[in-house]
Amino acid sequence: MDEKQLLMIPGPTAVPQSILLAGARPMVNHRGPEFKAALDECTRGLKRVFQTSHEMYILTASGTGGLEAAIVNMLSPGDLVLSVSIGVFGDRFADIAETYGARVEKMDFEMGQAADPEQLRTRLSQDSGKEIKAVLITQNETSTGVTNDLAAVGAIVREHGALLLVDGISSLVAMDCQMDAWQIDVLVAGSQKAFMIPPGLCFVAINDRAEAAMKQAKIPRFYFDLGKAKSYLEQGQTPWTPAVPQVFQLQAALKLLEKEGMTDCFGRHARLARATREGVKALGLKLLADEAHASNAVTAVRRPTGVAVADLRKLMREKYGVVLAGGQGTLKDEIFRIGHLGYVGEADVIATLGLLGLGLKELGVDVDPAAGVGAAVSSLGG
DSSP states (O other): OTTOOEEESSSSOOOOHHHHHHTTSOOOOTTSHHHHHHHHHHHHHHHHHHTOSSEEEEEESOHHHHHHHHHHHHOOTTOEEEEEESSHHHHHHHHHHHHTTOEEEEEEOOTTSOOOHHHHHHHHHTOTTOOEEEEEEESEETTTTEEOOHHHHHHHHHHHTOEEEEEOTTTBTTBOOOTTTTTOSEEEEETTSTTOSOSSEEEEEEOHHHHHHHHHOOSOOSTTOHHHHHHHHTTTOOSSOOOHHHHHHHHHHHHHHHHHOHHHHHHHHHHHHHHHHHHHHHTTOOBSSOGGGBOSSEEEEEOOTTOOHHHHHHHHHHTTOEEEEEOOGGGTTTEEEEEOOSSOOHHHHHHHHHHHHHHHHHTTOOOOTTHHHHHHHHHHHO
16 A cells, blocks of 8 residues: 555645656757647746736746746846745745845734735835836745745735735745735746646746846846746747647646636645644644634644644654655644645545544544534535
């Protein structure tokens, strides 16, 4: 049974068989017509998912590569950027900017809480000289299971005039993200999350304001030069050798998403997230995130008293075949995380909660192991 796993982490996520098989197609010339057709189709499909009419680029890199592309193409050394962070990945975005010579001002919020748009409004209103060139923010903070209100943030940042650079790596597809309507200038996503394909691709969309900023940006760039990406895309190519199998898999994934419909997809993720939270609470466990801002992609759970996160995850993986994520940073030993994004359905959530109940019982927690399943079923049936 050790080869059978229920992968319930926030990425990489499980991959449907049809998408796996798409990656097994014979290799083609990445400068030839077959790849051009696939790249064109994927670019159009991603624009629908991002809800944008602007430029879209598919890069061979992890999501972090997409964040780096956002920084190096939009900023110059010495530019002041405001980093709005609610966790580890918000901090990472800031670290990338600082690495490339930007002056980073941090606006940190307590882990488990969303960013307060009014605090952001207050800080930007103080910047009468328009010194702040960009605001960095994560839509869905994977490390804490919290989602920021991008619609509110977008309006506030646009009023100021700074660029809004958004990490949507774990949010795209799992929840609504309206790039154009919410006035996002740069939006980044990754393949291994709710898109249901293996790691290896990231997606970067930029609007006209960002494209204008790119022409003025002075940070050196080569591999992540979106100007090169644009000139090659006009020929149906990428500047550098792409991950051809993953592009074919993206093509297949976009067809599945189109068949499901994005509204139904968002609804599925929201429904599974609610069921997970209700099941966790029924097992006597506490959530990290304020439920008013809880993520539809991942749920962060505080460890029960007397149980080590490492012991719980080890038992769940080795005995029950359920892979859960640990905490990160200061939360490493304080929480575990249940991913419910991408190729996940009701049966996966119910099985996870039932086996989690058994695992907690085995580790000495006074719990009804079936309580989580009951609560999840009630939630799903409601």
